[in-house]
Amino acid sequence: MGGESVQTPLLFSRMNTTWIEISRSALKHNIKQFKQLIGPDILLSCCVKGNAYGHGLIESARIMINSGVDWLSVNALYEARELRETGVTAPIYIMGYVPLEDLHEIPDLDARLVVYNMETLKRLEEIGREIKVHLKLETGNNRQGIRDEDLPAVKNFLANTKFVQLEGATTHFANIEDTLDHSFAMSQLEKFNEMTADLDIKIKHCANSAATILFKKTHFDMVRVGIGVYGMWPSPETRVSVERETNREIELKPVITWKTIIAQVKNVPSGEYIGYGCTCRVNRDSRVAVLPVGYYDGYDRSLSGRAHVLIHGKRAPLLGRVCMNMIMVDVTDIPESKLEDEATLLGRQGEEKITAEQMGEWASTINYEITTRINERIPRVLA
Ligand SMILES: Cc1ncc(COP(=O)(O)O)c(C=O)c1O
Known part of the structure; x- marks a missing residue:
């Protein structure tokens, strides 16, 4: 294989699975x-x-x-x-x-x-x-x-x-x-x-x-x-x-939006478990979306079972534990969800939004930590 250059698709592929938009x-x-x-x-x-x-x-x-x-x-x-x-x-x-x-x-x-x-x-x-x-x-x-x-x-x-x-x-x-x-x-x-x-x-x-x-x-x-x-x-x-x-009126506009795409949508029958530790068991026939983001990316493990993400402008609750590189969310009530649809982890989608403050509450921390700990390797794209 001498002389062949080594291709590193890492940045390109990450660009497509999770990215940060900076307004x-x-x-x-x-x-x-x-x-x-x-x-x-x-x-x-x-x-x-x-x-x-x-x-x-x-x-x-x-x-x-x-x-x-x-x-x-x-x-x-x-x-x-x-x-x-x-x-x-x-x-x-x-x-x-x-x-x-x-x-x-x-x-x-x-x-x-x-x-x-x-x-x-x-x-x-x-x-x-x-x-x-x-x-x-x-x-x-x-x-x-x-x-x-x-x-x-x-x-x-x-x-x-x-x-x-x-x-x-x-x-x-x-x-x-x-x-x-x-x-x-x-x-x-x-x-x-x-x-x-x-x-x-x-x-x-x-x-x-x-x-x-x-x-x-x-x-x-x-x-x-x-x-x-x-x-x-x-x-x-x-x-x-x-x-x-004070008599000041100050309006602050969040700059960050963190997005990913759906990597799989599957039907899970009532009574089955989702994810590591079998901590979550669905009590209805469910549709579950897998998102390729996890604690390695800075999506804290303490968000497990607490957070929501936004898909088609609706809230999809997390199911089970946050993994190193994946999370699973409930899209039973978002039937139009399909492979590679965009999901917003932080920020606005349609009429809904997830703020760093809300994520901070879910993860028992502060907004500062939520945004600061988003992995540096995730591309920041100017929007
Ligand atoms: C020394 C110092 N100055 C200024 C700041 C900015 O603080 P804030 O993000 O609350 O505006 C910080 C943040 O921690 C700091 O450590």
């Missing part, structure tokens, strides 16, 4: 909503970490930049690298940890880095190339962040650096989207103001989607919006708070 117009609409909310003087940084919350890093970043987004926030170095390699020139802010041995890559990527420990600062200075950093300050989340008592040493170090330039200061809210009582978030804001009072910085920022929507006083010089820009609300509490605490 360009919905993404643009959401960006416009946030730009109107913050006004022209505040930078809009969109969070594209986690494969742009599952929406596709490159596909989403391009639309964002073309729609006037100022900065992109990523978690990791590899995401910054991928953006630069595809020609994105906008400022990139890295919010996660970069190992000491990889820090030398940052100047070439012209990325900004969040810093919250002395080891990172020292190594950056040793690299001997100009680099802009943003200090992450601990205000109550106890995740990343420099504590009050450690700040003087950091300030002292930065006062004497030749290459490391302090551009920004930042913090992150712990529970702003989890509650109708925003007193803890306001105490974090107060602490942030205290800690930054004598810092000479250009860009102060702390607002995620919920803070951006709810409290203008959190906007400072830049906001870092994630979930909202993808057309999802941070939480039901944020929706209630916006009505109670």
Whole structure:
């Protein structure tokens, strides 16, 4: 077989069995909503970490930049690298940890880095190339962040650096989207103001989607919006708070639709089991459709026996357990279902829709996790 090239039909075939449609117009609409909310003087940084919350890093970043987004926030170095390699020139802010041995890559990527420990600062200075950093300050989340008592040493170090330039200061809210009582978030804001009072910085920022929507006083010089820009609300509490605490009307349009096609339709007599573990037994003569999507694709196993999908604009309930690469659904009441008909796992079909929030409830998680965990290998198609 020497000399024969190996064909890899993987991407092509996956394109036909499951894919994600990204609505360009919905993404643009959401960006416009946030730009109107913050006004022209505040930078809009969109969070594209986690494969742009599952929406596709490159596909989403391009639309964002073309729609006037100022900065992109990523978690990791590899995401910054991928953006630069595809020609994105906008400022990139890295919010996660970069190992000491990889820090030398940052100047070439012209990325900004969040810093919250002395080891990172020292190594950056040793690299001997100009680099802009943003200090992450601990205000109550106890995740990343420099504590009050450690700040003087950091300030002292930065006062004497030749290459490391302090551009920004930042913090992150712990529970702003989890509650109708925003007193803890306001105490974090107060602490942030205290800690930054004598810092000479250009860009102060702390607002995620919920803070951006709810409290203008959190906007400072830049906001870092994630979930909202993808057309999802941070939480039901944020929706209630916006009505109670503001006179804002904000409409967010979901950007993602996740689709697949029917791989088999079969008749299953009453009393037979469906799927692994024999956890589901049909109690009527049923028609069952097999869909080629499973937990490998990010369709969580905890959706077993709980979720619905949409076929011909109607709800088809899951039967039995989610498998690695397949699910089975009940199409007894959708008799027109046939091989290769489209099924919508997430998003709208006809008059019906399945939201990430609803899937989150079924899977005992949050909308963030539902979209972010959709397998990166599934093609993202712009619609
Ligand atoms: C540091 C930081 N900033 C901003 C965001 C964006 O938050 P949201 O998606 O709620 O807008 C996140 C998301 O987790 C984050 O970790």
